[in-house]
Amino acid sequence: MSDDTLTKDRPDLSNRETIDRVVIRFAGDSGDGMQVAGNRFTDDSAVFGNDLATLPSFPAEIRAPAGTLPGVSSFQVQIAAFDILTAGDQPDVLVAMNPAALKDNLADLRPGGTIIINTEAFEPRNLEKAGYQTSPIDDGTLEPYLVIEVPMETLTKEAVKESGVSGRDVLRSKNFFALGLLAWLFNRPLETTISWIEEKFGRKPEVAAANIAAYKSGYNFGFTTEAMKTTYEVLPAQLSPGTYTNITGNTALAWGLVAGAQQSRLPLFYGSYPITPASDILHELSKHKNFGVRTFQAEDEIAAVGSAIGASFAGNLAVTGTSGPGLALKSEGISLAVSLELPMVIVDVQRAGPATGMPTKPEQSDLLFAMYGRHGESPLPVVAAATPSDAFDTTFEAVRLALKYMTPVLLLSDNHIANGSEPWRLPDVSDLPDISVPFATTSVGNGHFLPYLRDPETFARPWAIPGTPGLEHRLGGLEKEEVTGNISYDPANHQLMTDVRAWKIASIANDIPPVEVDGDDDAEVLVLGWGSTYGAIKAGMRRVRRRGIPVAAAHLRHLNPFPANLGEVVRSVPRVLVPELNTGQLLRLVRAEFLVDAVGLNKVAGTPFQVTEIDDKIVEMVER
Amino acid sequence: MSDDTLTKDRPDLSNRETIDRVVIRFAGDSGDGMQVAGNRFTDDSAVFGNDLATLPSFPAEIRAPAGTLPGVSSFQVQIAAFDILTAGDQPDVLVAMNPAALKDNLADLRPGGTIIINTEAFEPRNLEKAGYQTSPIDDGTLEPYLVIEVPMETLTKEAVKESGVSGRDVLRSKNFFALGLLAWLFNRPLETTISWIEEKFGRKPEVAAANIAAYKSGYNFGFTTEAMKTTYEVLPAQLSPGTYTNITGNTALAWGLVAGAQQSRLPLFYGSYPITPASDILHELSKHKNFGVRTFQAEDEIAAVGSAIGASFAGNLAVTGTSGPGLALKSEGISLAVSLELPMVIVDVQRAGPATGMPTKPEQSDLLFAMYGRHGESPLPVVAAATPSDAFDTTFEAVRLALKYMTPVLLLSDNHIANGSEPWRLPDVSDLPDISVPFATTSVGNGHFLPYLRDPETFARPWAIPGTPGLEHRLGGLEKEEVTGNISYDPANHQLMTDVRAWKIASIANDIPPVEVDGDDDAEVLVLGWGSTYGAIKAGMRRVRRRGIPVAAAHLRHLNPFPANLGEVVRSVPRVLVPELNTGQLLRLVRAEFLVDAVGLNKVAGTPFQVTEIDDKIVEMVER
Amino acid sequence: MSETTTLSYTRADFQTDQEVRWCPGCGDYTILASVQTFMAEMGVRRQDIVFVSGIGCSSRFPYYMNTYGMHSIHGRAPAIATGIAATRPELSVWVVTGDGDALSIGGNHLIHALRRNVNLKILLFNNQIYGLTKGQYSPTSESGKVTKSTPMGSVDHPFNPVSLALGAEASFVARTLDMDRPHTIEVLKRAHQHKGAAFIEIYQNCNVFNDKAFLQLTGKTERELNRIALRHGERVVFGPDSQHAVVMEQGAAKVVPTNSVPADRIYVHDEHAPDPTVAFALSRISHGPYGPTPLGIFRDAERPTYDSGLNQQLVDAQTRKGPGDLAKLLRSLGTWEVE
Amino acid sequence: MSETTTLSYTRADFQTDQEVRWCPGCGDYTILASVQTFMAEMGVRRQDIVFVSGIGCSSRFPYYMNTYGMHSIHGRAPAIATGIAATRPELSVWVVTGDGDALSIGGNHLIHALRRNVNLKILLFNNQIYGLTKGQYSPTSESGKVTKSTPMGSVDHPFNPVSLALGAEASFVARTLDMDRPHTIEVLKRAHQHKGAAFIEIYQNCNVFNDKAFLQLTGKTERELNRIALRHGERVVFGPDSQHAVVMEQGAAKVVPTNSVPADRIYVHDEHAPDPTVAFALSRISHGPYGPTPLGIFRDAERPTYDSGLNQQLVDAQTRKGPGDLAKLLRSLGTWEVE
């Protein structure tokens, strides 16, 4: 089995069955490399042509001691021969690298599902850490499942013997052993991962050699031991033609900013303070200094938004990103940006709250905070990404609105989008629209620049940046006189400015596409969603339609203002269902705005919706 | 006229007419002592037995140079022989100490109203500062009014000659001269103010003498010159029997906290950072250290709320107060308090926003911020004071809820309530309920204290404070396991905790009185309000009813949760009108909650409603 | 702290039932052990002790201390602890914080707590990195540091926490090292004895994101060369053969060969110097744990504490005005009667 | 700053059409005049100058400067200005702030801007009171101060802004006085010439809420006794007859009779001393404007600025990788084709 030649060419005697989708979950200790294994499997499948969606789950913020339940890290991926929408409700296959991983994930596995077990980790100390009295391998716990027991550690050691890796490092390759076994089970090509390993560990050839050896060894183990009677194949999906990459939401968001800066011909400034799950945007952007991107790790979120206000005043595409607790701290600064009417994008990658909450878990509970989370009347546009790749487009849209309307824009994402991934058909960058807005260069008010003399169309005020002769002017957070921008306490002026600020944002409704309704014209229920519930809602709707029930769905990118046709849409159906990972926030907005008796499907558990939850609720509503 | 004997006993030959109400506005430069004059007139009238309401208006934050428009300070008071509700829409009498004061206030004066003018201030430099080309005294501007021209400076100088005051200080007494003139015009007794002056300036007898001399001289001036053909008398109002004091909202709020602390037998802790218009609460409380009150002027609002969290954990009645910009900074801390379920009162004395806005002007635009201004699902009770004296009771209620339900409570006031004043019938302090809540002293969980083992009735968790043996425990902002309070990432537990936190607050609806509806059973319009619009709404409704139109009004002290009967109330009338000094915030809550097509009357001008605005809107709705 | 009975605690009395969840090998474990050991000796009843932390790996600390405790929000522990210490001066209040928590987001509260001299014992676990958020540079990271957020190296100049604390009027400032448990315990004891705010910088190894940052003070060969022990009343000399000495020259501390100066020119450490300048001078010998670095108590000076001042005013007010009378308060602005 | 043509500005060129709205007699007027006078001499084009302030009386300043400007929110000016200076290094960026704005709510941004050495010129108008909110004590008010919020006297110990700035790694630290216009202008000039963050404490009289706070430095008789002028390269002596001298003794600065020490023991001021300890020592001679108080430039040392470091990385990245290519970026994680 340590034979390094690929056994792939040997005739395969196992049955090969074609299936149209499968959900696999890799679970192990934080140190077991499960995220790498999952990502590799995903990429291999992507290159193979499957559609897919992923859902990583990290251990909570503190790194727990090895072998414990809080230390479990997992990665779920669904691959399919058709276009899918979520990473799947229940895994079909579970890879369990230790007892804690098994314990933590077993309940999710579909009855009759397959478990690949790293048997050697099931020794007394680990069992105890996971809270098992007896070994689940022997005590009947696993009876409902198909179990593949693999002495992974011995086999890995054996495999890497000649790689030059030694000591503790040897066992680090066992994730690749597991991955190899899955490659065999699902008939994945090995080359992609092998060349990935070679590139990734180029500087440490012995590690590369060990990983490749373990990987092949895992494959060969399946092959030679016929670990299962049947192997499976998921055929390529019929995706639209194009060039694809597999992308996470945080990366797509960061790239959307880079694209926004390029298409507006502005230097990008990103002021941020690290926070889970937004930090990766900072990390990603800080790599791209050659795009003229400046990143500033501020002392706190107040300084982060402050620096962005300054950068915006100075003529940058200014962005600040955070998660809920950081958004709280930015509230006052954002209200200043609203008052100064400076363009800016504020990113909130939502996590489960309140307070510190569950930082590694997704939730959609900052929507009303985004809408109303500032003192005074302080309106701004709110947009939300729906999927990892959609984060690119939504971000680009946020940038467009910020510049065109001279306003801060709140861009919502969440943990699920941020760390989840999906194939993304790359746009042709030459098709991206020009969203540049010219700086003011001349003054109209006989020698005095008038910073609040608005564009009659958009109500945007001019953007005059330092360095421009003759346009020297002062902005401030006290109420300003329309046109001149001078301090004013005049009641009528405050009313006017309040109205104008509100109107400017409300009028964006005329500048955004109507919300699209997907589904049946005679739908009995319209499912209205926003953000990361997209996949579950669409999949749920599909299932219901397959049962012949007429239903439709609409998903909002623009939360403020709503698309102009939304009222018509929600009023034209008998029932409206609003599934959200909160206690009903969009629901409250829709009810207040349109007075329709929409009902919520609400979950606040730090986990995404299962498709069945949506599906069941729709059916329940129809049957009632 | 410098004769120091009271001319009061001399037979008065002018006509004395009895009127049932009058609105007087004192206006002058910041340095002219208009607030003192206004307050004295108010107190004299209060002691005389009138009902009254006041509305001071301070110049914007920076002290402007003397004589300029931004430097104008004014004080409006309505006194009446019946119970009134506002300080009046339009002054009947305007005291104008300089051209800027005239310019700034003339437009508000009722046609035909009386102006008392300090003529000597109308010299070229002052006229220019106020933007007058010609003197309004001579150029016809004042034709529509009754003008009393008084060379106040000469007369004051003359009057104080023998007091011992000299130089610049001489003219400082001219506010008392004006006040004396008004005392004559409205037949007010002089004694109250004289003894007030004696006490106030006890340590500076020459100043006391000068002020008294100027005061009497003003009175005598009116009397001897018969400045007006008619003097007026506003008879005492029929107020409920009792002991009254004249109180501002900030003072009432501070006293409500002191009362809450006494009735809960807890030491009061107030952590705050100065901000207009909340600073006076800090000032007031810092005087009462003998009540065991500790005030802490924090380095910023984040530290203010932080110190209150610590103080609450340590077993104090913890309070933190601020205005909008400060509330923004407290957002994260409040969400920690929600998660820790620690009792606390957060006071927001609203001002006009966004950003720095208009700090000295009232607005009600923080309601949705109070409701939703935290990340994650972070519910808390919201209560709002309606009038200056009501701030006492509402504050007491906020304290009660905080302690009984172990929750932070948001208490809203605004600039209008904070600085406005009205007569308050003092409660009998022995009637104040006991709102104490016992600290936990023993542990139920076999040796382990269980900080999240709740009271089955209120869902409140126990409050165990440091120093209590055996109850050592840790609280934290990560999601906690119900009962034990240990960190938990369990999805079902997060759902449970979210539900429990929501339920705990929602259930308060059963512990508060139903909202009272005042007016006609067959009302065509229900006017629903909250906060400082109380007086204008009630007065507006009265006027409409006097015209025979059936109408009703309800005013909410509890904004979250709503009183249990509110749905019934708003659904039982054909139309609901929600007047607010914002763009429609309660409106949105009511529409979302009850799906009634309530309409808003919204004003965001930094000024309170005029009674006529309410009145007109009701009539318009009925007629449509 | 009322110590009516003699307390006989062991370290175990301060352990909780919560599993300690730092990475294996993390310096936080050692500090926890030192603190628990010290608490058993401190002579304060367990119920009178409170630990308050912010957010960060280090801030998990309160969960592991069987005392009252709060794991609060990022950077705010000194403010929260101020609310406790100011209102309950009989308690022993400890703050546990990290270099990000205390010096980045929480910088303002830290300097104000020190200035006010609130009776808090502040333990700053300085690992020169953001551990919890997985390895961004912190305000104490050396400049040029390559991290996730600074792939080309940081361009920030770091704080010197001891200098910063001294500039913020701190009355007690010390530095110790996770590994050196007896030293840590000694410093904790002195902090406890100090009346007012005590600031302790603890160099703490994060073996996952910033391993060996303190090698120059912990390495077998390096440590003897680089640790400068500050001991009150003693000449400051160091090195395996005491061959290096610290002198004060034109207001700055300098390291010189011991034999190059007369013995009486060597600086004799005075923790209690009323002027913080000497302590500041010592803090500038190193900027981070690089080269010779002073450890021990830089400054321990007395000045009035915030809490005693505040609480004395309550006593004085009551003495002067008598206890508060609510009915009288309500009548204090003048009243009138309506019959 | 590209100065292609010679600039010939007068003070009036820097005045705006807005009425100046401080209380008559306020020290802010004098500072405004000094700044406007200096700006005319500075040699920077008006459009290349930005003033950023927070909230407070002092923070009204930008409205009166005919340059680019922002009156922002309380305490955040250094953070906002960092966003400007870091992205537009060719601009001359000035921060105007108060003792509450900079040291109370804004303390964290201030110390971080100083640490990073962002190219900002920070003018702290220290009137030892909150002017705008009508007279509460501030972090620089003397302890015991009776104000609206401290009717029994404050129990806070104040910051020494110069010490704090030095503890925060400031590379340029100075102190001047509103009344002394030539001195103010000289210090402004030096701040402008300094590359990096310059911190200037300006003692400013608030004649309404804290009148005469600086009497010991401004009173006719007192001023000569108490002003210690710091001049680079000169012995530090002061008093009407230079009868007092400053010496450094065991690392602390002390005031002694000039004739009690040999001339060469008198401290010769070195603004450029690499070690900030001497500057710190000088800052401890007084704690607030009481008794002999140094005025002038405490420290003016060079170290790399944040903005130059940041912008250099952009240049280096472009040199190394070429200008950004979006199409390539989107393909950088590996792609596959679907036909």
Ligand SMILES: Cc1ncc(C[n+]2csc(CCOP(=O)(O)OP(=O)(O)O)c2C)c(N)n1
């Ligand atoms: C308001 C807010 N911003 C950001 C974070 C994310 N965060 C948590 S801990 C931390 C820094 C941790 O570094 P440090 O204080 O040095 O502690 P360590 O983990 O190194 O012990 C950050 C940025 C947060 N929890 N809250």
Ligand SMILES: Cc1ncc(C[n+]2csc(CCOP(=O)(O)OP(=O)(O)O)c2C)c(N)n1
């Ligand atoms: C967030 C916030 N908190 C509080 C205030 C109120 N406030 C405005 S200025 C100020 C302090 C002013 O003092 P200082 O900075 O010394 O300036 P000065 O007026 O003395 O020049 C305060 C507390 C505010 N505007 N914003």
Ligand code: SF4
């Ligand atoms: S990340 Fe570093 S500081 Fe945090 S627990 Fe692990 S080793 Fe310790």
Ligand code: SF4
């Ligand atoms: S209050 Fe003081 S600081 Fe403010 S403008 Fe008036 S004198 Fe100047």
Ligand SMILES: [Mg+2]
């Ligand atoms: Mg750290």
Ligand SMILES: [Mg+2]
């Ligand atoms: Mg000040």
